[in-house]
Amino acid sequence: MDKLNHNPILQFGTSRFLQAHVDLFVSEAAAAGEALGNITIVQTTHSAQGAARVAAFRQGGYPVRIRGREHGAEVDQERRVQAVTQAWQTSTDWPQVREAAVAARVIVSNTGDTGYQLSNDDHAGLVAGDVAPASFPAKLLVLLHGRHLAGALPVTIFPCELVVDNGSVLRDVVVTLARQWQLDGAFVDYLQNGCLWINSLVDRIVSEAIEPIGAVAEPYALWAIERQAGMLLPCSHPQVVVTDDLRAYEQRKLFLLNLGHTYLAQLWQDAGSPASMTVKEAMQDAAMLAALETVWQDEVLPVFAAMGADEGVAAAAYLAQVKERFNNSFLAHRLADIAQNHGEKIRRRIAPVVALAQQLCPTLAQPHLRALLATGVQQ
Template structure:
């Protein structure tokens, strides 16, 4: 199958975001083409997922929530994915596809996706065995494409890393230098391949088995404009912008920070394992604490940047999204890798306030970042969550 889009990662997020975007665009004739998915792990669960992706007819994505004042309950059958491969068993096939048909590479490889492996080495360039890390896989595939004389391609990382395209490019370039690859190939990687910084924003709360997902109506895929960039599709929720930073800042400081601040309170209180964002937002004291952080400790930073109106509008959307009655978005899932998330989501707000010269008390965020809690001991409430005194 000669698909022009290769996707690393099988997450429910990509299924309900990029894969759904491209599926919808295909029905209008606005997509580059279909997707081949690469699964990197070899577990039994992964094998079942690959088999399900390879079944004809696609997979379901359920959209649940509010758009304006109206309740939304839509079911989509995503048909953009027509092939799924496993890296270890299908590596030769994957290399051949990248050397010829592929024009766009998408990725969402999780929190550890950019971590290199000491087991990877230059001997893997012969293509017999797939490297372990995603950057090394990408380097081997791009080197094979270069050797075949194929045109450079566009690479769209969707990992939640600031300047993800630049970061991934620099990782691959450094790996190429470590493997002593020639200067002409390094120049091709740097100047010819298009490494696109992008931001993705959609709450995908639940998987469907064996593949599929439940997600909210809101979705954004913001990509930084670059000359020669080939888009995977044209879609109303895919925005090409010359300035990605404001989109990133709003998502990080309002949505992501809000999620982690709720998780911080939940962890500090030893809350019930099944507590959801909706239940937390239904607790008057928890919500009041989060609102105080947003209004007193975050929005003044946006105002100092001249972004008061856009941030206030986005925050209202976030409030609606957090109160979505149709999504079971568990705080336990949000709290995974919590210490690292706090560093990424809380610390930049504090740093930026200082850089802007704001005399802004940010006691709650600082206490959360330090590992303390600014909240009193909890009491259980009728939502199965907890109430703070």
Template sequence: MLSQQMAAAHPILQFGTGRFLQAHVDLFVAEALRQGQALGHVTVVQSTASPQSSARAAALSLGYRVEVRGMQGGRPVETTVEVDSVQTVWHADRDWSQLLEAMATSVQVIVSNTADAGYVLNDADNAELLQARNVTPRSFPAKLLALLYHRWRTLPAAPLTILPCELVSRNGDTLRNIVVSVARQWGTEPTFVHYLQAQCVWVNSLVDRIVSSPLEPAGAVTEPYALWAIELQPGLVLPCQHPAMVLTDDLPQFEQRKLWLLNLAHTFLADRWLSLSRPADETVLQAMHDPLMRDPLESVWADEVLPVFDAEGGGLQARSYLVELRDRLLNPFLEHRLADIAKNHEEKLQRRILPVVERAVHLGLGISQPLLRQSLGLPTSNR
């Protein structure tokens, strides 16, 4: 185990400066620190060089506010949380040697939210980076690999947990497989590959919170609802304890509820918005107050989705999730435009709606699911 002095330096290393992490992980750690239930403060790694990102990063360690606005139990909630958990902000290009030093001494947990392209590799990265102290890899997986290689050479016995927050199914497994694959391509020692696979703890997790808008220069507006579902496994070290963090040995049930209820609802509303040529600036909130949009959604939930959950034994939990979900979709402070949700619409139909129809057929439920099938352009019968 790390000594208390070492652990106090940079126990939580965070890749990403965006408003989601500010209103989720960093907020959780801030609240936990006040209760004495966090490993310590957060060290943030900035990778982009845009003026906006640099201004945001510079403001993080000064403390910022998160405005929590929305509905809970049918009642409006407005509160402000002061977030002071970020103690250090490093830029990967400027402060790479300090990152290497932290990895060789005090880091216990790595968290990340690197956006949609975060796991994409860069052809400019190569094995020479494993020996360089003043040259920074371009891609996030290569950065992580170089840091882990340095740690392995200097601190191989210390526990390390990697907790990605990207919206990728089995994100921990996915990131581990990418890093291991690159390690093999770069011809690293077999003992190091074993270290990556057996000594490092790569955690699958699911984050669920709508962060609607940024505050300047740092901070965000977010909904009251928050969930960080984390898959249990041996050796797991958490950055903090928090009521919104749930440890589970059945992460797929959380993923399925979010995908088949929240994400499906968004895409179903977007599909009706497209097919009915609705107003260009219509929001989810406006749609939820229009019976022409909401009534079909309620029918989809009740008659076409919940029977699938019931058949799989998850109906009770799905209905409980729906109670909170209606509050979330009726959030008067959230301007979530259907035009934004409708981006990449065909891909979202295949990922969010088609699996529900296919599962009903596989289970032999005999329900027609006409509205979901219409969205998919399928015959309105499963026979």
């Protein structure tokens, strides 16, 4: 394990998702000479489990098991990630994390659903201290401030949290915090106009962890990155797509995959099916499959077609991949888990496609989606 902090990629988050997504991409790209370099991983929370994971990363590579269906064939293979060559924990290794942040050229993060929330325990006195702030935005602010003082060039930042416009949102949180802490104007300009905050969308089902590190994941994976002038990519990889139209990728995922999950969850509730029923089992139920196919074909794909011929073709191709993913016999994705926060998911996943249909193809009836949306309003 390399003890120096010279890795060009600094990653906040040690989740099994990142292990089987960004870290795997970089490792595979490195083998082809297409990666910026190796990765330093930072565990942002303090726990015994997190400390054990950091210790395991320091021992070397780890496995990622790819299991599922791709292009009609069953896939069951193991790959090994070798790109992670250093790991730190903010609660115990903050000085080392500070050094790593100065050396980095790219920063990646995936800090969970509450990752952008601030903490009342954070304050401006932490900027020059040896103790890490509590919240991720404050940690990032302090690290970028140290980078600025060291004269390091602005960095490219790739948030991977499942937040729309995640780069823009995180930038605004960090810049606002810098102003609240009354940090100098040159640094605020460095944050706002020097560093590049990139919006992106990640898509891969990572079904389980391999202990102490490693993961089991489906074959499908996508990292869609919104193009921005001057940005530095961590790697080039077939499953990393740089696009001028990130919204198109977001809509396909929301209206086909996420909507499909939520519609199956509603059918599962309506039928009183077993609590253990999985997405794969629902796809084998003739009535549930027929109902879902009707919604996809008659109420969703026409909306994509109304956006233009190219988008209609792209949506149909993505839907074919979604069906393979839903039929993954290795993935125990329970409908009971998908049905958590069901009412909110209905509003987030169904309402936008109904609203878009009213705008683009107002004669499209969408009876099943409208009925589901009415159900969500009542929850």
